[in-house]
Amino acid sequence: MFAHLDRQIRQYMLVTFNYWNFTLTDGALRMLVVLYFYDLGYSTLAIASLFLFYEFFGVVTNLVGGWLGARLGLNKTMNIGLMMQIVALLMLALPNSWLTIPWVMAAQALSGIAKDLNKMSAKSAIKTLVPNDQQGALYHWIAVLTGSKNALKGVGFFLGGLLLSVLGFQYSMLAMAAVLVLVLLGSLVWLESDMGKAKSKPKFSQMFSKSRSINILSAARMFLFGARDVWFVVALPIYLGSVFGWEHIWVGSFLALWVIAYGVVQGFAPRLTGKAKGKIPDGRAALIWASLLALITGLVAYGVQIQWQPQLVIVVGLLIFGAFFAINSSMHSYLIVSYAKGDGVSMDVGFYYMANAMGRLIGTVLSGWVFQMAGLAACLWVSFAFLVVTCVISIWLPKKGLITETSAVG
Template sequence: MGLLSVNSLSPQIKQYLMITGNYWAFTLTDGALRMLVVLYFHQLGYSPLTIAMLFLFYEIFGVITNLVGGWLGARFGLNKTMNIGLAMQIVALIMLTASTEVLTISYVMVAQALSGVAKDLNKMSAKSAIKLLVPENSESKLYQWVAILTGSKNTLKGVGFFLGGILLTTLGFTGAIIVMASLLILVWIVSLLFLKDDLGKAKNKPKFTEVLSKSTAINRLSAARMFLFGARDVWFVVALPVYLSVTFQWDHWWVSGFMASWVIGYGIVQSFAPYFTGKNQGRVPTGQSACLWAGMLSLLPIVIAVALYFDFYIQYSIIIGLLVFGIVFAINSSLHSYLIVSYANKDAVSLDVGFYYMANAMGRLIGTVLSGWVYQAQGLIACLAISTLFVILAALISSKLPNKTEVTI
């Protein structure tokens, strides 16, 4: 009966399910790897700034990958970029099975660079493909599909954080890496067999000089996205897990469990974001929506920072404050994910989406470096203050976005 139900699905739905399953598996291992690296190298005695540096190439190569990957997807097809991303993640994981003596800072940075390339090839391919699978002028359906893909991905990333803590505790670092690599090899084989060959190929092969967006709307949205994700990662990537471990004396299970809960909740809210932003009234988000929600988000990190400064129920302030931040941030992120897919030119959609996620990766890069550096120098309050400033900048930039969902490129 289940096989009959699958066979009765349209080709578009089958491809959507294949892409989503591919993206889910990748995200699960990516989240687990992130938590494994943070906790394992903190356990080995690395400083917060050094741990942040382990992710430096991950984020730098993510910037480059999104820019180049969009062009590759338009020329050769999104199936190829997605499968190449999976293969590179497998190689990156296998590299990390080396002995502790080999796992030097530079070696881990190279492995993380491969992982960064892999992650953004996979994400760019998945997000671009949605535009191609939804019929023209179906903005509400497009928003819903993007929200489901993005939200479910982040929910699984949270599960990956929790999984990383469990695997580190039960199997150790190397054992955890072997389990994840084995899972991805199976997914990669299935993806090679069943993903369509021509998905995302542009009718006219774009030149490499076309990787930079010529759309004012996409440029503005990309700049807003950069500050939005810098605002999250400036406290989330290194500062928060180290703070929880040092200040509250939480072990790996508690740290990874809290981080996982945050991301899982964040992903669930993303999936239901259309219901928070007017779906029941038949509306889809506009540029004004992005500005409004960013304005609301800007209030939260400074409130948490003030509570910490005055020593006001620190543990409750951190936990409750960041959970509320996660809810509002998730709606912001889902709005942005919809707007870029809606604004993008359908022919060679991966060029526009790749450029946008290049800005996203740049925001993560800035946030990651600041998370280690600022936390080590000034502490979590300073990280939250910078987060506030970044969200305000995102809101100001978003105020200039067009209040329509279709943009002429």
């Protein structure tokens, strides 16, 4: 049955399957590391440092990976990402005496490279499979890929908490590595070898985007994701466990629910932003949705600061934040692929996700430091400030007005 499907659909399904499986292990790994090392007595700043190389090498990987994808093909960068994640998981499966901070940081560095090679390859591949004159279809498939990925990352958070409780840290790493070995074998057999390869070999000096639109969107993306990770990566899971006294399984379950809901909303973002009426997002839409997200964040930060029903404010407020953040993220993901050049698309997408990784890096470091110095409310106020900067940058995004597209599908 699979063999009779259209070639483009088959390749889309393979790319998505690879991305889904990788994302499950990535989400589970993050939750396992945060909870396990907190149990070992690490401070929040020390835990944040474990992710420092993960995020830093994400910055480098997106920049260089886009160039590699254009030269070698997206199948190779995706498969290299799978291989590196397997090695990273096996590094963390060693006995506790080996799991020093430098060793874990090195494993996380490999995982960060792997994650961004995989994501850049998957997002870029969609551009090669959808015709340029079908922007509605492009928005739809980008939203589906991104939304399903984040929903599965949420499942990964739950899986991480569950695996830690049932199998323990080391056996969890081995189980996830075994699954990815099977995924890699399938990818090596069925993924096309020339996907995303540029017709002309791009030079290394061409890695940096020369597009004003992409540069502005990349800057907005950096502050958008910094605003999320400054409270989400380290501060929130530690706060839920240490202040509210939640068990590992409940911390993992809440963060899983948050990310799953976030992914579901991302998948529906085209409908929520008017695609059914022929509306395709532009800079004006990005500015409006970023402004709404900033307003919500400010209200949540104030509620936490005055300690008004803190569990209610954090649980409900951050779920609302997640829904609006999902729409912002999905819209940005569409805009970058839309702005990107068709030939060697991975270079523009890679540059953009370099900025995304830089935002995560800044947010991760601040998440541990600000929480340790001033608590969760301060993390949320930093998030609010980052979103205000996102809004200011978004003013300069291209505004095309209402775009009606008869070829929109999905």
